[in-house]
Amino acid sequence: MAKRTIPEIEGDVISCQKCPRLVTWREQVAVEKRRAFRNEVYWGRPVPGFGDPCAEILVVGLAPGAHGSNRTGRMFTGDASGDFLYPALFRAGFASQPTAIQVGDSLTLNRLFISAVCRCAPPDNKPSPVEIQTCLPYLQAEMTALSNLKGLVALGKIAFDACLKILNLSGSSPFSHGVLIESRSGRPWLLASYHPSRQNTQTGRLTQTMFDAIWQTCRSLLRTGSTSLLDPHPQ
Secondary structure (H helix, E strand, O other), rough: OOOOOOOHHHHHHOOOOOOOOHHHHHHHHHHHHHHHHOOOOOOOOOOOEEOOOOOOOOEEOOOOOOOOOOHHHOOOOOOOHHHHHHHHHHHOOEEEOOOOOOOOOOOOOOEEEEOOOOOOOOOOOOHHHHHHHHHHHHHHHHHOOOOOOOEEEOOOOOOOOOHHHOOOOOOOOOOOOOOOOOOOOOEEEEEEEEEOOHHHHHOOOOOOHHHHHHHHHHHHHHHHHOOOOOOOOOO
């Protein structure tokens, strides 16, 4: 398959109709809306990746939130997960501002690109294995298109497992927060984090300190160019 550019992949993602259950759900949510957003026009389509086309780090989430990215059309924008993610990226120097409200809010990313395993909001935030498999080629295409890519940050177990699969490393390491898989045979390194979902952040499973450590590890990896000098389990 020929290498595609990020804009080409974005077009393919936005026009995708491959998963009937997800198409129905994302469009239903866009019509019914949440009361707080009843006057807004929802995106209601698959959500493309977002960030620096020269990125060295690819951040991989699970899927768009029904009233977050499915509403705004941009990854981790307009929901509680983004409210936790973008301040951390800003503190680490990867984002131009700590807030992500809507497309056109001046947010830019530096050295980093954000994507997801699935591009449509799934019911109960649970895409099926078939839906994950169907959507995975878009993530793989983005990885290929990001020619400066050095590493991946997987937010949550599903994202971690998907990255292992794409990197042909399935079964090499169990998921845990802070686990780091070294670069091998020219492939990018992989760093795992708990997902910044409200369920994790409000219960204290993922704290600001823990999350900041992930992004500081990324900066160290970019600075040293080596995983062997780093603590594989940042706390």
